[in-house]
Amino acid sequence: MKLIPTVSSLFLAALFAACQSSEKTTGQGSEKDMIRLITLDPGHFHAALVQKTMYDGVDSVVHVYAPDGPDVQLHLDKIQGYNTRADEPTHWKEEVYKGSDFFDKMIADRAGNVVVMAGNNRLKTDYIQKTVGAGFNVLADKPMVISSDKFNELKDAFATADQKKVLLYDIMTERYEITTMLQRAFSRQADVFGTLQKGTPENPAVTKESVHHFYKNVSGSILTRPAWFMDVAQQGEGIVDVTTHLVDLVQWECFPEQTIDYGKDIRLTSARRWTTDMNLSQFKAITKQNAFPDYLKKDVVNDSILRVYSNGEINYQLRGIHAKVSVTWAYKAPEGAGDTHYSIMRGTKANLIIRQGAEQQYKPTLYIESASGDAATETALKTALPAIQKEFPGIDVRKLAKGWEVIIPEKYKEGHEAHFGRVTQKYLQYLKDGKMPAWEVPNMIAKYYTTTQALELAKKSKQK
Known part of the structure; x- marks a missing residue:
């Protein structure tokens, strides 16, 4: 998977080569094939990040349908920030409809052909079903579903x-974080990695841990979160939210481009959930609200402490491979730190480990640690590196006291916000092709089966 420039004329050529026809053109592509975005009820900043860059072949006019309120205004403010920034400003034009009938109005107007959904998750599954049923394409933020009954x-x-x-x-x-891409690439080099171990519940073959923070900086300012973000009935518990990414990566790395059958290939071992607690002062800092709203009072103890089930852990087997994924939410990161990720894939010849702690200056770093003796691994690395470098030019390894660090040029270190553009470009290519790879849909279904069933299991288990 070769990384590409954020806005690429080559991408335009690849995406719309088939669109040279007699239809009237607009300068970005033919009218017939122009992608026109609709944003539905944007309550999460991920909706804005989809528009952090412009895309060839995508109309600059975006229609927004939402109820009136602070959520849609925060979204519009972020888009305006992208339009007015000094460095490569965007030029989106937001056409906004605000009203209680926003969803029906969106369906009736048919102002676009791709609906972006990133917001309150309580009705997201219903919105998805009705929107695709009306013949719209949908690009949805995770999670698509937050409960097993949906x-x-x-x-x-x-x-x-x-x-x-x-x-x-x-x-x-x-999938577009460079250390994860390289972890996957090295795991496919059998002389280096061997084969994936089976592992045990106590020592899984694959572990992925993610640490997040309610108080965070996004696009240069402290993020204002909607109060409902702390309501698991609307946002979803952590075990069905951020773990979506981790379960996806386990499937994507361990069984690349293979179809997962959730009925046969997935077996849950255990799951647990626990709360992150915040006081009213902390709540005010991230929501700009002076009191807990009524819908959160069910989760408030002693009239002052909000308890949010934002943390979760899933132990399961995927085709007999033991895996563990976990998400933890703290209120605020230590100075100089941010969201972090830890991952290990255990091979019969070497382990591939991503660390992102203080020693790594909170930057994700990939290590290769030999399980079969450094001499054998070093020889294998010399043989395997040309194949890695063909896909990722400039990648190298550096010997450490124990194992190797994978040296990654700065050009690959884009950051999380840029990855929304990568996903959108991939989706645009799928739209141009008229299809996705055969494994994508069954694997999305398998992923959400894993998370929603894990939540049910965690609720039945003894809580921390």
């Missing part, structure tokens, strides 16, 4: 999308 509805939505010949896809940004 899982079959999501399955039906994928079937409906197939019938309507539209594409339903979720935004899996972590």
Whole structure:
């Protein structure tokens, strides 16, 4: 998977080469094939990040449908910030409809052909089903579903999308993080990695841990979160939210481009959930609200401490491989730190480990640690590196006291916000092709089966 420039004329050529026809053109592509975005009820900053850059072949006019309120205004403010920034400003034009009938109005107007959904998750599965049923393509932020009782509805939505010949896809940004891409690439070098171990529940073959923070800096300013973000009935618990990325990566790395059958290939071992607690002062700092709203009072203890089930851990087997994923939410990161990721893939010849702690200056770093003796691994690395470098020019390794550090040129270190553009470009290519790879839809279904069933299991288990 070769990285490409953020805005690329080559991408334009590849995406719309087939669009040279007699239809009237606009300068960005033919009217017939122009992508026109609709943003539905944007309550999460991920909706804005999809528009942090411009895309060839995508109309600059974006229609927004939402109820009136602070969520949609925060979204519009972010878009305006991108339009007015000094460095490569965007030129989006937001056409906004605000009203209680916003969803029905969106369906009736048919002002675009791709609906971007990133916001309150309580009704997201319903919105997805109705939107694809009306013949719109959907690019949805994770999670697409937050409870097991809606899982079959999501399955039906994928079937409906197939019938309507539209594409339903979720935004899996972590596939574009360079250390993860390289972890996957090195795991496919059998002389270096060997084969993936089976592992045990106590010592899984694959572990992925993610640490996040409620108080954070996004696009140069402290993020204002909607109060409902702390309501698991609306946002979803951590075990069905951020773990979506981690479960996706386990599938994507361990069984690349292979179809996962959730009924046969997935077996849950254990799951647990626990809360992050914040006081009213902390809540005010991230929401700009002076009191807990009524819908959160069910989660408030002693009239002052909000308890959010934002943390979760899943232990499961995927085709007999033991895996563990976990997400932890702290209130605020230590000075100089941010969201962090830890990952290990255990091979019969070497382990591939991503660390992002203080020693790494909170930058994700990939290490290769031999399980079969450094001499054998060093020889294998010399043989394997040309194949890695062909896909990722400039990548190298540096010997350490224990194992090797993978040296990654700065050009690959884009950061999380840029990855939304990568996903959108990939989705645009799928739209141009009129299809996605055969494994994508069943693997999305398998991923959401894992998270929603894990939540049910965690609720039944003894809580921390």
